[in-house]
Amino acid sequence: MRTAIPQPFSGYLEALREAGLDRRPVAVLDLDAVAANVTDLGRRAAGKPLRLASKSLRSRPVLERVLADPAFSGLLCFTLAEALWLAEEGLSDLVIGYPTADAEGLRELAGSDEARGAITLMIDSLEQLDFIDAAAPGHPEVRVALELDASYRPGPGLMIGAARSPQHSAGELATLASAVVRRPGFRLVGLMAYEGQIAGVGNAGRSVRAAAVRAMQAASARELAVRRAEAVAAVRLVAELEFVNGGGTGSIESTGAEASVTEIAAGSGVYGPGLFDHYTHFSPRHALHFGLDVVRRPAPGIATVLGGGWVASGAPGPDRLPTVAWPRKVHFRGTEGAGEVQTPLVGEGASALQVGDVVWFRHAKAGELCERVNELALFQGGAIVGTAPTYRGEGKAFL
Numbered sequence: 518m519r520t521a522i523p524q525p526f527s528g529y530l531e532a533l534r535e536a537g538l539d540r541r542p543v544a545v546l547d548l549d550a551v552a553a554n555v556t557d558l559g560r561r562a563a564g565k566p567l568r569l570a571s572k573s574l575r576s577r578p579v580l581e582r583v584l585a586d587p588a589f590s591g592l593l594c595f596t597l598a599e600a601l602w603l604a605e606e607g608l609s610d611l612v613i614g615y616p617t618a619d620a621e622g623l624r625e626l627a628g629s630d631e632a633r634g635a636i637t638l639m640i641d642s643l644e645q646l647d648f649i650d651a652a653a654p655g656h657p658e659v660r661v662a663l664e665l666d667a668s669y670r671p672g673p674g675l676m677i678g679a680a681r682s683p684q685h686s687a688g689e690l691a692t693l694a695s696a697v698v699r700r701p702g703f704r705l706v707g708l709m710a711y712e713g714q715i716a717g718v719g720n721a722g723r724s725v726r727a728a729a730v731r732a733m734q735a736a737s738a739r740e741l742a743v744r745r746a747e748a749v750a751a752v753r754l755v756a757e758l759e760f761v762n763g764g765g766t767g768s769i770e771s772t773g774a775e776a777s778v779t780e781i782a783a784g785s786g787v788y789g790p791g792l793f794d795h796y797t798h799f800s801p802r803h804a805l806h807f808g809l810d811v812v813r814r815p816a817p818g819i820a821t822v823l824g825g826g827w828v829a830s831g832a833p834g835p836d837r838l839p840t841v842a843w844p845r846k847v848h849f850r851g852t853e854g855a856g857e858v859q860t861p862l863v864g865e866g867a868s869a870l871q872v873g874d875v876v877w878f879r880h881a882k883a884g885e886l887c888e889r890v891n892e893l894a895l896f897q898g899g900a901i902v903g904t905a906p907t908y909r910g911e912g913k914a915f916l
C-alpha cells in the first residue's frame with residue numbers, strides 16, 4: 518500500500534505542475550518557511566543588526582528579500598568578483614569575509630568610486646596589502662577590515678576551529694592595525710572574527726560527543742569574549758571602526774551578548790540546511806528542498822533516483838551527504854552513497870517507490886545547492902508564486 522504524501526511535498530508537486538515547472542531536478546524554496554526563519558533570526562539577535570552571509574543564499578532576489586527585513590543590514594560577501602557585481606547591481610555595504618588575490622578585480626575596484634564606497638576588503642596581514650598595491654599601483658583609498666583569529670586554543674598545539682587569520686592576540690591585531698593606518702591607500706573601517714567552532718558545529722543530543730561539544734563551545738565563548746573585547750579596544754585606539762562583526766547562525770546568542778560586537782553574520786539559518794538540524798538553542802524550518810525522479814528499481818528493496826551526489830564541502834563524512842526528507846525510512850546505500858548521475862536508495866521507504874515518483878532532499882549546507890540549479894521555485898501559501906535565479910542561473914560562478 519502506498520502512503521499518502523504529506524505536505525509540503527504533495528503540495529510542491531501539484532504546485533510545480535500548475536506552474537509548468539514539472540521537471541527534475543528541481544529546487545523549491547518555501548517562502549513561508551523563509552519568513553519564519555528570518556523572524557526567528559531577528560528575535561535571536563535581540564536588536565543587534567545581522568549581516569547577511571551571501572555564500573549561504575547565493576540568489577540575488579532572495580538576498581534582497583531577506584535584506585528588506587529590518588533585522589538585517591549589509592552583506593558578508595565571499596569573493597571580490599561577487600561584491601563588484603552586487604555593487605553594480607545597486608547593493609551597498611558589502612564586506613568581503615575572506616582575503617582576495619584577484620588582481621583583475623582589485624584593478625576594477627581601484628577604478629570605480631562606487632565600488633570603493635560600497636566594498637570592504639578583508640585582510641589579516643601586510644602581505645595582502647602588498648598584493649593589492651602590486652595589482653593596482655597608486656590605487657585610491659580602499660576600505661579594509663581586519664580579521665582576528667577566533668579559534669579556541671586550550672593548550673599548546675591545540676587549535677579548535679577554522680584555520681583563518683594568523684592574528685590571534687589583541688596585541689598582534691593592534692600591531693597590524695597600526696601598520697595599516699600608517700599605510701597610504703587604505704582605510705581601516707572594521708574588524709571581524711568568526712567563531713566557527715561555536716557557530717557551525719551542532720551541539721544537540723545526549724551523546725558524550727554532544728556534551729563535549731557544548732562544554733568546548735561554552736569555554737570558547739568565554740575565552741573569545743575577553744580576547745575580542747581586548748582586541749577591539751586596542752584597535753579602536755588607532756582607528757575609528759564602523760563595525761565589529763562576529764559569529765554566524767549557530768552563535769547569534771553568544772556573539773550578540775558581547776558588548777564589543779556591533780553586528781552578527783548569519784545566512785544558513787534562512788534556508789535551514791541539514792547541518793543545522795542539531796543545535797540545542799534553535800531549529801530553523803526546512804525552507805529549501807530539491808526533488809529528484811525515481812528512474813529505476815534495480816531490486817525489490819532499491820529505488821534509484823537520477824542525480825543526487827550534491828555533497829557538501831568540508832571534512833568528508835556522512836554529515837556532508839544530502840538528507841532524505843521524503844519519503845521517510847529511506848537512506849543511501851553504503852557502497853554507493855549519493856552518486857554523480859544516479860543514487861540508489863534503500864530502506865523500508867524505498868520499497869514502495871515507483872518509477873516517476875519524486876524523492877525530496879535537503880542539502881547539508883545552505884548555499885551550495887544553488888551551484889547545482891539555475892533557479893529556485895518559490896512556494897508560498899500552497900502555490901508556486903514565481904522563480905528566483907540562483908547566482909549560477911545569472912551566469913555567475915564565484916566559488
Ligand SMILES: Cc1ncc(COP(=O)(O)O)c(C=O)c1O
Nearest residue numbers: 573614711765766782783784785
Ligand atoms: C566569516 C564568516 N562569518 C559567518 C559565517 C556564518 O554563516 P552562516 O550563518 O551561513 O553559518 C561564515 C560561514 O562560514 C563565515 O565564514
